[in-house]
Amino acid sequence: MNKRNVILTILIFTAGIAFTTIFEFGLEASSKTEFCASCHSMQASYEGYKKSVHYKNASGIIATCADCHTPKPFFPKMKVKILAVKDIYHEITGTIDTKEKYAEHYDRMVNKVWDYMRETNSRECRSCHQISQMNQQLQSEKAREEHAILADDEIACIECHTEVGHNKP
Secondary structure, three states, X not given: OOHHHHHHHHHHHHHXXXXXXXXXXXXXXXXXXXXXXXXXXXXXXXXXXXXXXXXXXXXXXXXXXXXXXXXXXXXXXXXXXXXXXXXXXXXXXXXXXOHHHHHHHHHHHHHHHHHHHHHOOOHHHHOXXXXXXXXXXXXXXXXXXXXXXXXXXXXXXXXXXXXXXOOOO
């Protein structure tokens, strides 16, 4: 291998490492709750989230925005990240940049999220909540009956647990 090829190989390798590092940093940074809550329009949802059981609960475990809205597998994660660009677009262009505008579009936006959760059979919910690990004795009789139906994992969690992480503005 001549000197030119060695230098070219080192440059390509270094560029690959730099790209991967920047890409991973971007994925990580854009998955933090602080990033999600940094948009003015998300303030109402963020305040609702801080009052929810996913933020404040007896166990002290906090579910972050990414826990509920960002899949763990790579390709579904990339799909969600790409689709999330529309939210940034609508924030920048003023479609949802005030509490009033956000509230006006809330039903449409939340229904899209619920449809996605149905489509994925509540994959993100199930990454934390497993029917087989639930303490049935701590649940109400109604909850025990409903969760017994879920044993086959064919019903999306969102069918019963709408707006569990947020309050409608």
